[in-house]
Amino acid sequence: MYWEGITMKYELKTELSHKEYEQFTKKADVLSFMQEYQWANVKDGWKHFHCGLYRDQELVATALVLLRNLPLGVKLMYIPRGMLIDYEDKELLQVLTKHLKELAKKEHAYVLKIDPNFCYREYSIKEVEKNETVEIPKNYSENYQKKHQNLLDCGFRFKGYTKTIQETLQPRYHMYIPLINSENEFLTEQEVKTSFKKRIRSYIGNYHEKRGVRYFHTTDPKYLDMFMEVINQTEKRQNIHLRNKEYFQKMMKEYQGESYLFFGMLNLETYLSFLKENQGKEEEIREVEALLKQGKTEIPLSTAFVLIPENEGLRTSEYLYAGNHLLFTKLNVSVGLVYEICKFSLKKKCSYCNLGGIDGTFDDHLTPFKSRFNAIVFEFAGEYDLIIQNIRYHLYEFGMPILKKIYRFLRRKK
Numbered sequence: 001m002y003w004e005g006i007t008m009k010y011e012l013k014t015e016l017s018h019k020e021y022e023q024f025t026k027k028a029d030v031l032s033f034m035q036e037y038q039w040a041n042v043k044d045g046w047k048h049f050h051c052g053l054y055r056d057q058e059l060v061a062t063a064l065v066l067l068r069n070l071p072l073g074v075k076l077m078y079i080p081r082g083m084l085i086d087y088e089d090k091e092l093l094q095v096l097t098k099h100l101k102e103l104a105k106k107e108h109a110y111v112l113k114i115d116p117n118f119c120y121r122e123y124s125i126k127e128v129e130k131n132e133t134v135e136i137p138k139n140y141s142e143n144y145q146k147k148h149q150n151l152l153d154c155g156f157r158f159k160g161y162t163k164t165i166q167e168t169l170q171p172r173y174h175m176y177i178p179l180i181n182s183e184n185e186f187l188t189e190q191e192v193k194t195s196f197k198k199r200i201r202s203y204i205g206n207y208h209e210k211r212g213v214r215y216f217h218t219t220d221p222k223y224l225d226m227f228m229e230v231i232n233q234t235e236k237r238q239n240i241h242l243r244n245k246e247y248f249q250k251m252m253k254e255y256q257g258e259s260y261l262f263f264g265m266l267n268l269e270t271y272l273s274f275l276k277e278n279q280g281k282e283e284e285i286r287e288v289e290a291l292l293k294q295g296k297t298e299i300p301l302s303t304a305f306v307l308i309p310e311n312e313g314l315r316t317s318e319y320l321y322a323g324n325h326l327l328f329t330k331l332n333v334s335v336g337l338v339y340e341i342c343k344f345s346l347k348k349k350c351s352y353c354n355l356g357g358i359d360g361t362f363d364d365h366l367t368p369f370k371s372r373f374n375a376i377v378f379e380f381a382g383e384y385d386l387i388i389q390n391i392r393y394h395l396y397e398f399g400m401p402i403l404k405k406i407y408r409f410l411r412r413k414k
Contacts, residue, residue, distance in 0.1 A: 063079050124376055233323065
């Protein structure tokens, strides 16, 4: 390929070694855990390619490409959180797109889907709740329009500014707690606490200590049983299914050194003393005494599974899964746990703590809790499709949803 009079030789390799792939991703300005080498090992049922684009023998872009068989003999190719590339470099993006399109054709995929790791816009939840203008750090949405247009010029079809979690493979809206100020300087622990809504600050620190609450984190998989105990209670309360123990075992193995279990524990003897000294409710005193009679001295009230990719650029801690015990919910231990995660994230030089996805309607069950921390809303760019098989694409993307609606309607009629 010729570029400004200089002969540039490009080559796409589809089986990069772990070392080669990781050396590139660790230098990324922004890195999602789904762009890391080991994510492929977590994704059961997907074929994978660790792709790298070389320009004159220098690695200049990577992509973790996943391939899955769908019903009716259709194959989906997907790059979670998109390629690790400079999306503002149109020439480079065009070359990589051309090579990935050839790979998709070779594997008989009907489409190549990406959801790149940059934002359409960033704003404070206060702007949604009170229409207040708040000065916030903006790192993910820089030069959005140029990146977006370059993808369109490379042949990608934009799926639109979707609102709900169900409309896309990954949530388009996320809530992030900023751990830096508008000048990109790290906050102090006190400044992070002060940034939270006033009504939850009182639950942090002395309030919990007096009641026998302590926090800790670990990288030891032996604590997964305790973690799952709380997760299962959350599943029962919300009538949902998250992940099984085997999944988290795999995550901790693959992301060793980057994955953490956080716990908020309640010392029952301390809490019982507090209740008796402060005229606590008799019902609650009986609950604590019953647990002590069972031989329990401490129980987990809140837990979280956190990932922190160790890249050299802008770091983000990922609050991926969380659960709360059915007992003693009024203690709001989950609030203190988020603060502990933020403190740990600061020590790991993270600029943000990602609380995870929400609906863009802001009326889902996740938003009320996450908005307590005066988080920033990150509205990601969304999904882009590179159509490989035009007829199959339109039949599957537009026909299947209609068939599913008809099927659900007929089932209700029975």
